[in-house]
Amino acid sequence: MRTLFLAASLLAFWLALSGHYTLFLIGVGILATVLCVAAASRMHILDEEGQPTELLLSAPSYWFWLYIEIAKSAWAVTRVILHPSLPISPTFTKVRASQQTAAGQATYANSITLTPGTITTGVDGDIFTVHALLKDGADDVEAGAMDARVSKFEGTA
């Protein structure tokens, strides 16, 4: 099932990038797809960690929510940058990730990093070390709104 999904999405990717639909190019595309899928299954990465297809359905709403967060904090960081006195208050903090799966934890860590103003600098089990540009950012991460949102997103799988 996952194998089929990977093959279909790879072939669609090939067709979208190529834009020419001759027999030869489609044939080469199918060959490349088969090679990639064979390599992936030999590496045993076609599991729910490497190919979290269950998350795809609820992904758009999560991405939309994440994008709003990114826009808000990017604006905050931009204001700090353009402020003449550069009012930064860099803070290191630790938070606990409540996700159950590796894919969920990776989503949370990447979401923290993707949000301007906070970067995940280390992952130790389910404890994340987070560097924040502003104290407010560290407080927000500690408050755990994003953690709860990612857990909800993960739970829909």
Added chain:
Amino acid sequence: MEMISQAAHAASWVLIVAGSFFLVAGALGMLRMPDVYTRMHAASVIDTLGATLLILGLAIQAGFTLVTLKLFFVLALLFFFGPVASHALAQAALYAGVEPILDEDRRNRTVPGDTANKDATPESPGKSTPTRPT
């Protein structure tokens, strides 16, 4: 129809100008920030908001074609691999012992629900080897 295309044109104008603004602001932040960790925050403004707004503006110009699809592939590339590169960079800098300029260090705070890390020594984390769950 004419109205719609003009509105789309105006919207893409606004998006492209806003994206350009965030690009320059992020790059300026890279110059102004005092150390590597804070500079990474400025760089992530470029990677996220600047790039998205610019690419959205270009996508509106392109209309519904393969070009738009490719623009969104570029965006997906930035959004999936950008944080991976930032994380690797921050971890490498910490590992190499580049000390961050800090206002407040809460790394030794007790994390709610944390039992495994109680007796860990949080000082000089730059030197500690990151342990991975097996």
Added chain:
Amino acid sequence: MFYVATGAVLIALLFAVIRAIRGPTVFDRVLAGNTVGTLAILLLAALGFLTGRPEFLDIGLTYGLLNLIGTFAVLKFFRIGDLAYDVTDEQEKSAWK
């Protein structure tokens, strides 16, 4: 309007290059290099529209992937000093001794 985008990307590139030259640590330079990569993708996209040849986007995609690999290669090199280093390799060697 594509001129605005191209100009903004070029200004941002200038800042990033200044950061790469000023350093001071190697990580600042890697960060600046990574940002230059991102900006190069955006520059390719904007230039493609400016010249009416959006095919440049394919080059941009490739450039993005190369940029990621390049960043990792440089980081690994400065952490270990050897690109071919493999932890499992080391364990096997010590097991043989």
